[in-house]
Amino acid sequence: MIVTESQELASDLREVISRLLRRLRSERREFSLAEAAVLSRLYRVGPSTVSDLAGIERVRPQSMAATVGQLVERRWVARTPDPQDGRRITITITDEGREALLADRARREGWLADAIERDLTERDREVLAQAVALLNRMLDE
Numbered sequence: 001m002i003v004t005e006s007q008e009l010a011s012d013l014r015e016v017i018s019r020l021l022r023r024l025r026s027e028r029r030e031f032s033l034a035e036a037a038v039l040s041r042l043y044r045v046g047p048s049t050v051s052d053l054a055g056i057e058r059v060r061p062q063s064m065a066a067t068v069g070q071l072v073e074r075r076w077v078a079r080t081p082d083p084q085d086g087r088r089i090t091i092t093i094t095d096e097g098r099e100a101l102l103a104d105r106a107r108r109e110g111w112l113a114d115a116i117e118r119d120l121t122e123r124d125r126e127v128l129a130q131a132v133a134l135l136n137r138m139l140d141e
Contacts, residue, residue, distance in 0.1 A: 027108040030100055031076075034059075034067045039076060039101045042093035047080075049090055076100055 028036060037057055042048060048056075054064035068091055071077040076097030082088035093101070116125060 024108045024112065027111050028104055029107070030104055031071075031074075032067075034063075035071055035076075036101070036104065038064075038067055038071060038091075039093060039097055042077065042091060043098060043101055047090040047092045049082075049088060053091065071097065 025033065038053055041053060041056060050064050050068055051061055054061040057064065068077060072079060075094055078092050078094050079089050080092055082090050116128065120128065
């Protein structure tokens with residue numbers, strides 16, 4: 001099999017993105033990846049049920065219930081009756097959860113901004129900005 005330039009680039013890109021994600025995750029200190037996913041989803045989309053969160057994250061409802069339970073204990077989310085159907089329980093991010101999520105993002109983005117400033121030239125930063133635009137274009141298509 002002949003490996004094309006695009007295949008090599010794809011492999012290199014996958015590897016560097018994986019390394020970048022691992023490095024950014026190492027900056028996370030307050031919660032697990034699963035907890036971060038739930039907090040992020042609730043922050044972006046609003047209240048949801050455990051079942052809906054489990055479906056979105058592709059985990060069993062029991063696993064999601066455990067994750068939500070940990071977040072409730074830390075007062076980062078709250079369980080409330082659904083206003084349209086009192087039998088259903090919705091999960092909502094609290095002010096404390098929002099603050100923890102935003103502080104986590106700021107820490108990780110701060111590390112990345114520091115690395116960009118420290119390690120890249122002005123021209124490198126321009127190329128990186130172009131690469132980000134290209135990646136967004138690939139993902140939007």
